[in-house]
Amino acid sequence: MARSFPLRLARAVAGSVRDAVARRTAPPVVLAVREERLTRLAPSVLADLHERVVTAERERVPGVLVVVDDPGGGVAVVVADARSSAREVQVFGIEDRESATVALTRHGFRPESTRVTLRDGAPEADGEPVAVAHVTAANVEALGALVAPLAGRLAVGGVLVTEAADPARLAAVEAAFVGTDVRYVRQAQLHVVREG
Numbered sequence: 335m336a337r338s339f340p341l342r343l344a345r346a347v348a349g350s351v352r353d354a355v356a357r358r359t360a361p362p363v364v365l366a367v368r369e370e371r372l373t374r375l376a377p378s379v380l381a382d383l384h385e386r387v388v389t390a391e392r393e394r395v396p397g398v399l400v401v402v403d404d405p406g407g408g409v410a411v412v413v414a415d416a417r418s419s420a421r422e423v424q425v426f427g428i429e430d431r432e433s434a435t436v437a438l439t440r441h442g443f444r445p446e447s448t449r450v451t452l453r454d455g456a457p458e459a460d461g462e463p464v465a466v467a468h469v470t471a472a473n474v475e476a477l478g479a480l481v482a483p484l485a486g487r488l489a490v491g492g493v494l495v496t497e498a499a500d501p502a503r504l505a506a507v508e509a510a511f512v513g514t515d516v517r518y519v520r521q522a523q524l525h526v527v528r529e530g
Contacts, residue, residue: 373408378522387416397463407434459483478506
């Protein structure tokens with residue numbers, strides 16, 4: 335137990351530093367969705383995700399962009415803003431569809447005309463390749479169930495971003511990618527990069 339407190343403290347300090355840097359360097363959309371309280375995710379998480387989408391666009395990674403469990407629509411706004419193409423953004427698990435639609439529209443992304451699709455339920459294992467996905471889940475079981483169908487769809491060069499700070503969440507993510515050539519990168523959240 336004595337070892338875990340210093341580790342938690344070090345992670346908290348590192349997270350605070352990342353967030354302070356992100357507030358100064360993040361794209362304006364990140365600061366806007368945080369100010370409007372469209373998401374509880376930290377600025378560093380949103381800035382990392384924005385950069386992952388920009389990189390996927392630049393490197394022409396094939397596939398759609400996926401956002402799972404985004405109650406306020408803030409993550410969908412960040413992802414839609416980061417894309418430079420007409421690539422589709424699929425948003426799953428929206429609790430308040432009307433609020434999310436208003437948030438997206440206010441930021442210039444009318445769902446019916448900008449290839450941002452609000453979908454019921456969870457992503458399925460069959461479907462288009464995925465270039466970048468962001469998954470939020472309330473618990474370990476939900477995380478495993480949401481990541482598993484996306485693991486097989488992640489394109490080479492694609493990235494799945496999720497919160498996996500504790501060992502149980504990390505194990506759920508790793509279980510979904512067994513037998514897949516991936517690299518795990520720890521940033522503000524865990525980034526699982528498909529390599530082959």
